[in-house]
Amino acid sequence: SSQLPAPGDPCYKWPADLLKPDITFYLQVPRIVKRGGLDEAHRYLRVVEVVKRMDPPVVMLNETFCNATLPNVIRLRHLIKDMIGERFPHIRFTNPNAI
Known part of the structure; x- marks a missing residue:
């Protein structure tokens, strides 16, 4: 192989x-x-x-992310904030728990 x-x-x-x-x-x-x-x-x-x-x-x-549940959406928002939040200060991540 x-x-x-x-x-x-x-x-x-x-x-x-x-x-x-x-x-x-x-x-x-x-x-x-x-x-x-x-x-x-x-x-x-x-x-x-x-x-x-x-x-x-x-x-x-x-x-575990296959289902679009509220906890999964919140986890994804936290991931996105952690990955790109500093490079895009104009995007508001003040409350990533909010939908």
């Missing part, structure tokens, strides 16, 4: 000719392994590892 490039490899950097996002989310949900068996499960774990190595960093969200 092939190995992933080492963390810090240029392949994990955002392309210089593309506009870099301020924040990127990856929703990690459990996979149901059917026909693919172990190969499919291994491929999924490799994708997760690649996402973890990306630069700029990607916010990994697990399956």
